[in-house]
Amino acid sequence: MNHSLEIAGLTKNYSNSDFHLDNVSFSIPCGTIMGFVGENGAGKTTTIKSILNTVKKDSGTIKILGQVMTDKDIGIREDIGVVFDAASFSGVVTPNKLAKVMGGIYKQWNQGFFLNITSKFDLPMDRKIKEFSRGMTMKLAIAVALSHHPKLLILDEATSGLDPITREEILEVFLEFVEDESHSILMSSHITSDLEKIADFITFIHQGKIILTAKKDDLIYGYGVARCKIDQFNRIDKADRLAYRVKNFQTDVLVKDKKEFERKYDGIIVDNVSIDEIMLLLVKGEE
Numbered sequence: 001m002n003h004s005l006e007i008a009g010l011t012k013n014y015s016n017s018d019f020h021l022d023n024v025s026f027s028i029p030c031g032t033i034m035g036f037v038g039e040n041g042a043g044k045t046t047t048i049k050s051i052l053n054t055v056k057k058d059s060g061t062i063k064i065l066g067q068v069m070t071d072k073d074i075g076i077r078e079d080i081g082v083v084f085d086a087a088s089f090s091g092v093v094t095p096n097k098l099a100k101v102m103g104g105i106y107k108q109w110n111q112g113f114f115l116n117i118t119s120k121f122d123l124p125m126d127r128k129i130k131e132f133s134r135g136m137t138m139k140l141a142i143a144v145a146l147s148h149h150p151k152l153l154i155l156d157e158a159t160s161g162l163d164p165i166t167r168e169e170i171l172e173v174f175l176e177f178v179e180d181e182s183h184s185i186l187m188s189s190h191i192t193s194d195l196e197k198i199a200d201f202i203t204f205i206h207q208g209k210i211i212l213t214a215k216k217d218d219l220i221y222g223y224g225v226a227r228c229k230i231d232q233f234n235r236i237d238k239a240d241r242l243a244y245r246v247k248n249f250q251t252d253v254l255v256k257d258k259k260e261f262e263r264k265y266d267g268i269i270v271d272n273v274s275i276d277e278i279m280l281l282l283v284k285g286e287e
């Protein structure tokens with residue numbers, strides 16, 4: 001098995017909404033982190049819920065760790081750790097109590113690991129969860145998700161609303177997790193700087209469609225944005241631009257291979273491009 005998650009031709013319509021997932025396909029190689037980005041309402045959570053089988057897909061295939069998950073597959077759920085934006089633990093229990101519950105649910109629950117990671121995160125084990133800050137609750141959710149030793153970790157906005165120091169601590173834990181080659185992470189996030197730090201691949205989704213999947217290093221070091229005056233823009237072959245956006249005095253052009261582009265188009269300045277700007281150009285720009 002080379003991929004921990006394989007999604008092919010996934011579609012999903014909601015009966016009471018115009019939104020639909022349209023032929024969503026992407027895969028996560030084992031031992032890697034896939035960043036999943038897109039604007040509000042692009043379909044990230046719907047994709048994640050389809051993977052987890054908590055919303056019923058209309059068509060397509062989803063393989064988790066080489067297996068198609070059905071309603072009856074309890075076993076495979078042991079191998080998936082999930083962290084949603086709003087952690088959904090009962091506020092009246094303490095982490096110690098929660099661990100007992102989780103120990104009853106997951107065969108692979110590792111109490112030693114849980115105590116270790118909660119101590120690393122400095123979480124008070126006998127305090128009610130309703131008294132926790134958002135950062136503490138998210139750390140607890142991550143600790144719980146990791147303590148049943150999943151192979152695939154699915155994170156939906158797990159670092160949103162957290163300060164940079166807490167995020168850094170959490171990102172380190174994610175990087176440690178994928179040091180084991182059999183582990184992988186799908187991480188949806190609006191904080192693209194977090195993904196720039198730790199992701200191996202990025203998948204962009206827009207209005208229910210995948211618009212790009214690429215290696216993060218190719219995006220950061222290979223892709224670029226050419227800042228063009230109108231005459232420069234007119235010189236560019238259509239095949240050499242992925243998207244462009246006309247601004248007041250210049251046109252920004254997203255290009256796939258910065259060096260090659262500079263070689264071909266003398267005198268046009270090409271800047272490095274961030275994941276945010278790639279998304280902006282792909283979503284707001286023209287092709």
Ligand SMILES: Nc1ncnc2c1ncn2[C@@H]1O[C@H](COP(=O)(O)OP(=O)(O)OP(=O)(O)O)[C@@H](O)[C@H]1O
Pocket residue numbers: 014015016017019038039040041042043044045046047
């Ligand atoms: N249960 C539902 N019934 C009807 N429509 C839904 C349902 N859940 C989500 N939607 C719609 O599906 C679209 C995609 O929502 P989704 O939560 O997947 O987006 P997202 O990319 O995760 O957004 P965000 O970044 O804001 O969390 C939205 O238009 C939303 O209103």
